[in-house]
Amino acid sequence: MSAQDEGRPIQSSTPDGAAAIGRHAIRTEALSKDFTLHLQGGLRIPVLRDVDLAVAPGECxxxxxxxxxxKSTLMRCLYGNYGAGSGHVWVRHDGRDVDITNADAREVRAVRRDTLGYVSQFLRVIPRVPTQQIVAEPLxxxxxxxxxxMAHAAALLSRLNLPATLHGLPPATFSGGEQQRVNLARGFAPGYPVLLLDxxxxxxxxxxRDVVVALIAEAKRAGTAIIGIFHDTEVRDRVADRLYEVAPLQDAA
Amino acid sequence: MSALLTAEGLHLHFGKVAALDDVALEIHPGEVVAIVGESGSGKTTLLRVLAGMMAPQAGQVLYAGEDVHAMGEAARRRLMRSDWGFVHQNPRDGLRLRVSAGGNVGERLMAAGARHYGDIRAEATEWLKRVEIDPARIDDMPLQFSGGMQQRLQIARTLVTRPKLVFMDEPTGGLDVSVQARLLDLIRALVAELGLAVLIVTHDIAAARLLAHRMLVMRRGQVVEQGLTDRVLDDPQHPYTQLLVSSVLAA
Structure with missing residues (x-):
C-alpha cells in the first residue's frame, strides 16, 4: 500500500505545550531532506542532514x-515548497508555532499569506496580469x-526603478533584471515577519543593489527575520548579521 | 472552518476497470483544488460523482452535511441552480444553443428566482462585460461565437448566481493557447473576487500550478498523491507524480 502513503497526513500539529521558541521567528529542528528519484531506479540523494537554524525578528x-x-533546498524547505524527510520547520504565525513540514495545505497558505514571504530567483505569474497588480495581490x-x-505597489516599483509606464504591462516581456525587481517588490510589499531571499x-x-540593501535594512528595523542566499559577497556583508554554513553532505560525513 | 464538500471511500468500477478506488476528498470554502492525471485515470469520473451526476458503488459525498446521492433528483437540481455550478469542457454542453447570450445568463438568474426583466438584462450585460464579451452581442446566439467566447459565456452563465462551489471539467481544453491564458486570468480573478470554492479537473499542469491551491494526482482510480500545489509539483514523492512532472514541457 505504499501508494497510499504518499497522501500526506492531514493534521495541524501545533502542540500548545511545546517548548516555547521564544524570540525566534523561524527555527528548524533536526531538519533532513533526501530526494528519491523513482525514475532513476529509486536513487536516493541526501541533501540536508540535521539542520538546526534559528532566526530572530530583525535578524538577517x-x-x-x-x-x-x-542552500536553495533549505530555502525551499523553509517555505514548505519542499517537504522534509524528517525534522521540523517552526514558523511563528499568529501567536503560535506552526510546523510548515506537516501543516495541512490550507494552514501553509495562511502562513504564506500573513507571515512567510519568499522571493525566488524567477518570476512565475499568470500571463496577462499587469505588473502593478502582481505586486498588489499579496496585500x-x-x-x-x-x-x-495598488498605490503601495506603484511606490515600491518606482523605488526599484521600474517607471510608471511599465506598471500597467504584464512582466512577460521584461528583461531578467526587471522581472527580478517585480519579484522583489512583490516580496517586500506586504512586510512579512519572515522573508526568504534567494x-x-x-x-x-x-x-x-543599493535599493535592495536599503529595503533589507528597513525590513530588519521593522522586525522582519530574513534568511538569504547572496552570492554577491559585498551585498551579503552589508546586510547579514551572521552566516550559517550549509556544508555538502559528503564532506560533512 | 468546516469543509463545504466531503467525500469518503468512493468506489466505482466499470467492469474490471477501477475508475474510483477508495477516493476521499475535502474542499473548503474559497479553496481551489485541481485534480490532475492522465486520460483514463478517473479524474472526470470523480468530478461527476462529486457533483452528483453519477452514483458511486460505495462511499458517500456530503455537501453541507447532506448526502448528495441520497437527496433525490429534485434536491440535487435545486443545488445545481443555487449553490453549485458546473463548467463543462465543451461549452455546448453547458449552454442552451437556441437561446441568446443574454438569455443564457439571464435564464440562470430566473431559475434562481429573479423576475424583473430589466434587472435581469442589466445583470446579464454586466456579466458579459466581466467575461470580456462585447455587450452589443447580448442578443446573438452562442453558435455565432468562437470557442473561447462560448467558454467565457458558459462561465458567466455559471457564476451569475454566485455559487459557492464550482466544478470545472478541463475548462481550457480545446482552446487556443492565447485564449487559454485569458481564460485562466479570468477564472483566477473571479475566484479571488467571489471567494468561490473550485474543483477543477485538468491535464494542464501549468494551468493547475497557477490556479490551484491544492492538488490531487490520480492514477488508475486512486489518489496517489495530494497536497499543496507547489509542493506536489516541485517535490513529488510518488513515482507516477515524478513521471508526470518530468514529462511537462517547460514554457
Whole structure:
C-alpha cells in the first residue's frame, strides 16, 4: 500500500505545550531532506542532514556554502515548497508555532499569506496580469483595500526603478533584471515577519543593489527575520548579521 | 472552518476497470483544488460523482452535511441552480444553443428566482462585460461565437448566481493557447473576487500550478498523491507524480 502513503497526513500539529521558541521567528529542528528519484531506479540523494537554524525578528542570516551544498533546498524547505524527510520547520504565525513540514495545505497558505514571504530567483505569474497588480495581490489577499495596495505597489516599483509606464504591462516581456525587481517588490510589499531571499540581487546593477540593501535594512528595523542566499559577497556583508554554513553532505560525513 | 464538500471511500468500477478506488476528498470554502492525471485515470469520473451526476458503488459525498446521492433528483437540481455550478469542457454542453447570450445568463438568474426583466438584462450585460464579451452581442446566439467566447459565456452563465462551489471539467481544453491564458486570468480573478470554492479537473499542469491551491494526482482510480500545489509539483514523492512532472514541457 505504499501508494497510499504518499497522501500526506492531514493534521495541524501545533502542540500548545511545546517548548516555547521564544524570540525566534523561524527555527528548524533536526531538519533532513533526501530526494528519491523513482525514475532513476529509486536513487536516493541526501541533501540536508540535521539542520538546526534559528532566526530572530530583525535578524538577517546569510546561508553560505559552495554551489550544490543545499542552500536553495533549505530555502525551499523553509517555505514548505519542499517537504522534509524528517525534522521540523517552526514558523511563528499568529501567536503560535506552526510546523510548515506537516501543516495541512490550507494552514501553509495562511502562513504564506500573513507571515512567510519568499522571493525566488524567477518570476512565475499568470500571463496577462499587469505588473502593478502582481505586486498588489499579496496585500489585497491580506485585506488591504485595493486602492491602497495598488498605490503601495506603484511606490515600491518606482523605488526599484521600474517607471510608471511599465506598471500597467504584464512582466512577460521584461528583461531578467526587471522581472527580478517585480519579484522583489512583490516580496517586500506586504512586510512579512519572515522573508526568504534567494539571490535577490543576482541580475541587478549597482544602483538597484543599493535599493535592495536599503529595503533589507528597513525590513530588519521593522522586525522582519530574513534568511538569504547572496552570492554577491559585498551585498551579503552589508546586510547579514551572521552566516550559517550549509556544508555538502559528503564532506560533512 | 468546516469543509463545504466531503467525500469518503468512493468506489466505482466499470467492469474490471477501477475508475474510483477508495477516493476521499475535502474542499473548503474559497479553496481551489485541481485534480490532475492522465486520460483514463478517473479524474472526470470523480468530478461527476462529486457533483452528483453519477452514483458511486460505495462511499458517500456530503455537501453541507447532506448526502448528495441520497437527496433525490429534485434536491440535487435545486443545488445545481443555487449553490453549485458546473463548467463543462465543451461549452455546448453547458449552454442552451437556441437561446441568446443574454438569455443564457439571464435564464440562470430566473431559475434562481429573479423576475424583473430589466434587472435581469442589466445583470446579464454586466456579466458579459466581466467575461470580456462585447455587450452589443447580448442578443446573438452562442453558435455565432468562437470557442473561447462560448467558454467565457458558459462561465458567466455559471457564476451569475454566485455559487459557492464550482466544478470545472478541463475548462481550457480545446482552446487556443492565447485564449487559454485569458481564460485562466479570468477564472483566477473571479475566484479571488467571489471567494468561490473550485474543483477543477485538468491535464494542464501549468494551468493547475497557477490556479490551484491544492492538488490531487490520480492514477488508475486512486489518489496517489495530494497536497499543496507547489509542493506536489516541485517535490513529488510518488513515482507516477515524478513521471508526470518530468514529462511537462517547460514554457
Amino acid at each position: 542570516v546569510a546561508l553560505a556554502g559552495p554551489s550544490g551544498a543545499g 489585497m489577499a491580506r485585506g488591504v483595500p485595493r486602492e491602497d495596495a 539571490e535577490p540581487t543576482a541580475s541587478l546593477d549597482a544602483a538597484n
